[in-house]
Amino acid sequence: MRSSTRNRKQTRKFVRALAAMAILALALTEAGASPFAARASAVQAAPGAALPLVQVAAAADLQFAMPDLVEQFRKKNIAQLQVTYGSSGNFFSQLQNGAPFDVFFSADLEYAKKLDGAGLAEPGTLCEYAVGRLVLWARADSAVDVAKDGWKTLLDPRVERVAVANPEHAPYGKAALAALHGAGIYEQVKNKLVYGENISQTAQFVQSGNAQVGLVALSLAVSPAMKDGRSWEVPAGAYPPIEQGAVVLRSAKDKVSARAFLDFVQSAAGRETLKKYGFSFPASAK
Numbered sequence: 392m393r394s395s396t397r398n399r400k401q402t403r404k405f406v407r408a409l410a411a412m413a414i415l416a417l418a419l420t421e422a423g424a425s426p427f428a429a430r431a432s433a434v435q436a437a438p439g440a441a442l443p444l445v446q447v448a449a450a451a452d453l454q455f456a457m458p459d460l461v462e463q464f465r466k467k468n469i470a471q472l473q474v475t476y477g478s479s480g481n482f483f484s485q486l487q488n489g490a491p492f493d494v495f496f497s498a499d500l501e502y503a504k505k506l507d508g509a510g511l512a513e514p515g516t517l518c519e520y521a522v523g524r525l526v527l528w529a530r531a532d533s534a535v536d537v538a539k540d541g542w543k544t545l546l547d548p549r550v551e552r553v554a555v556a557n558p559e560h561a562p563y564g565k566a567a568l569a570a571l572h573g574a575g576i577y578e579q580v581k582n583k584l585v586y587g588e589n590i591s592q593t594a595q596f597v598q599s600g601n602a603q604v605g606l607v608a609l610s611l612a613v614s615p616a617m618k619d620g621r622s623w624e625v626p627a628g629a630y631p632p633i634e635q636g637a638v639v640l641r642s643a644k645d646k647v648s649a650r651a652f653l654d655f656v657q658s659a660a661g662r663e664t665l666k667k668y669g670f671s672f673p674a675s676a677k
Contacts, residue, residue, distance in 0.1 A: 443645040445652055446491060447474040448482045450498035450635065451591035452523055452563065452608040455615075456668035457496075463664065464655050470648035478589035480560020486511065486640065493643035494653055496635070498523055498590070499562035503636030512638035513646055520656055521670040523633030524609040525566050525625040528597060528617065537604060537623045544604055544623075545571075545580045553583045554596035554605035563590040566630040567606035573629050609669035634673065 449457050454476045461472045475492070483502040486495060487509070497503045500519050507517040527537045527544065537544045545553055556564035564586070571577040585601070587593030590608045594617065597605035612622045637656070639649045655661050662672060 442468070443470045443648050445470045445472050445643075445645060445649050446493045447472055447496065447652070448486070448490070448492040448494070449474050449476050449496045450479045450482075450562075451476050451589040452498050452610045452635075453496055454591055454611070455613075456610055456665055456670070459664050459668070460656055460661060463660060464652055467651075467655070469651050470645065472652065476589075476591065478557070478561045481589075483560075489642070491642075492640060493645065493649040494637065494639050496520065496637045496656075497562075498633060498635050500634040500636030503638045506638055506640070511641055513641050513643065513650070516637075516639040516650060516653060518637055518653070518657060519634055519673045520637050520653075520661075521635045521665050521672060523563065523566075523635055524627065524669055524671060525563060525570065525606060525630060525633070526609045526612045527604060527623045527625060528594070528607050528612050529604045529621045530597065530600070531619050531621060533603060533621060535603065536621060538621050541623050542574045542576055545576060545583070550603045551583060552585050552596075552602035552604075553580055554585050554587055554593045554602035554607075556590045556593045556606075557586045557588060561587075561589050561593075562633050562635075563593070563606070563608055566633050570606070570625050570630040613669045635670075 447457075457474055457476075461474060464472065479497040479499045479502050482490070482492075482495060482497065483505065486492060486506060495503065495506065503512070503517055506512045527541065529535060529537045529544070534549050535544050535547050540547070544550060555567040558564035558568050568577065571580060585596060587596055590611065593605055594607045594611045596602040597607070598617065606625070609624065611617055612620065637653055639646060639653055643649045656665075
């Protein structure tokens with residue numbers, strides 16, 4: 392009996408705490424604070440307190456931008472973040488089968504929309520957080536000059552292999568093939584194409600010399616490991632926009648902390664970081 396009474400008291404305290412956090416978040420929002428500031432103020436842990444762990448599934452084009460975002464968020468003392476990188480399509484399949492992630496950052500908005508439509512995402516969390524950009528990239532010691540020759544580079548007989556991401560599950564692969572078709576050179580280069588599992592592996596093919604040129608994400612081309620290479624940005628109108636979407640999963644263990652991180656990525660500081668790594672933004676986010 393005493394145990395039952397104690398449990399009811401603990402439950403009431405927990406409910407009151409949640410209500411207080413909600414009221415504080417609402418007050419901050421109405422006062423003009425950003426969604427991130429409102430949520431962060433409500434969930435920020437006391438110094439020395441154990442922080443919840445948020446598991447993040449992130450598209451491979453975020454492998455340099457995301458650590459920067461994570462480090463900034465870590466200083467807010469809200470949650471620890473553990474990030475796994477891979478192809479958006481593979482993550483989509485895994486999440487449909489119950490993979491234990493809390494937040495999903497996809498390089499293809501459609502995958503995030505499908506999870507939301509299937510009831511697997513936390514209501515109200517679906518967002519388009521960035522737009523990816525595509526570049527033609529070669530090593531600094533390459534015999535060809537992609538910056539000067541653009542598409543003509545791929546027709547050069549010295550280029551035997553052109554790396555692209557697998558279009559079956561990598562949005563950058565779909566964009567690359569669309570751009571090649573649009574440029575009218577797909578038939579001429581199709582036998583040169585080698586496919587990476589994701590955009591990160593595609594970049595590695597070119598970095599290692601297994602391919603002479605690659606169609607990769609600008610966010611990778613500007614990274615420390617690749618910024619000294621030669622690149623040519625594919626005109627944005629040459630391929631469908633690489634709209635990138637994110638959701639908090641309905642199965643997330645700590646939905647409040649997961650939403651706080653998603654809010655941070657969409658905040659002014661988050662967008663500034665993404666911009667630094669070559670991402671642009673949908674008109675609604677500008």
